[in-house]
Amino acid sequence: MKWKSVLRPRLRLVTIAGALVIPAVVWAQAQTAQVIAVRAGRVFDPRSGTNVTNQVVLITGERISDAGPADRVQIPAGARVIDLSQATVLPGLIDGHLHLTDAAGGLQHQMMVALYSATQSLNAGFTTQVVMGSHGGGYADVELRKAIESRLVRGPRLLVAGPVLDITTPGNDTFPLDFKPFRPNIVANGPEAMRAAVRELAHYGVDHIKMTTTGPFVFKPNGDMVNQALPSLEELKAAVDEAHRRGLFVATHSYGGDASKGRSKCGRMNRAT
Ligand SMILES: [Zn+2]
Structure with missing residues (x-):
């Protein structure tokens, strides 16, 4: 019965380490691969009914996380950039x-x-x-x-x-x-x-x-x-x-x-x- 007392703490340690590593990998992927930055020449703003120029739209996962003038919205490192600077972007x-x-x-x-x-x-x-x-x-x-x-x-x-x-x-x-x-x-x-x-x-x-x-x-x-x-x-x-x-x-x-x-x-x- 003695082995149990030795083995169990080790197993626990491995389990805890695994639990920490996996979310860290997932988190890292979410931070890089899932951010899409759209450079937009014009964006139609339905609230004002006008087109605003030179914008950046950030999409994180399935949500728009930020949108605004290109000199304000920072594109995160590793984001996938879609260049629509010659186009007009319309909200879905x-x-x-x-x-x-x-x-x-x-x-x-x-x-x-x-x-x-x-x-x-x-x-x-x-x-x-x-x-x-x-x-x-x-x-x-x-x-x-x-x-x-x-x-x-x-x-x-x-x-x-x-x-x-x-x-x-x-x-x-x-x-x-x-x-x-x-x-x-x-x-x-x-x-x-x-x-x-x-x-x-x-x-x-x-x-x-x-x-x-x-x-x-x-x-x-x-x-x-x-x-x-x-x-x-x-x-x-x-x-x-x-x-x-x-x-x-x-x-x-x-x-x-x-x-x-x-x-x-x-x-x-x-x-x-
Ligand atoms: Zn109908």
Whole structure:
């Protein structure tokens, strides 16, 4: 039993030394490799609405750690420098409402449409996109977000809703009756079914829920809109409650009237037509 008393302190010493060395290496790498300095000829400042000239933007990890005139912002030793001194630099744009799919063709087609849409958006300067329902694309947006996050493909940061949550009603289906390649939306009727649908969406990894709360609408000659609220207040409350329990927000396809009144009674809901 004597060896234990000799060995244990040594093991402890080695463990402590290892614990100190590894973070030091990681810290050193973070200090050098992860800092990117962008020399910008012009930077668009959205607060003032003007272009400011001869700027440096420092990016540490995934965050902008400093930005300002080149004579003030010091570029750390070892930083990777991107020279855009002959160019204009724009902050990443955020699109708060879009659909990456086009509701035509099958899932495989939708996946390619989603990838094309996201890639084009990134090339146009959008670095974050809030996808308000995958029109006819099932979970194409969720899969694309995963592919981007795992760096399989390049694209903007995506917040996704997956298929839109609907009740049964005429006009809610994106496809005519004779062409329905797969279930484009999740159709749920009744509070418990709403809860189950939200759980299914959460299970497949959505960031938020998109619901249709206004059905087809027409305008009277005087310009007033006539529309129909789709889910009952009980259904709406159930969906919102279930989503909030999972930390998800709910956005609605809503054109005012009773649908909007119901939405306002359910607390945290975004209007998103
Ligand atoms: Zn929309």
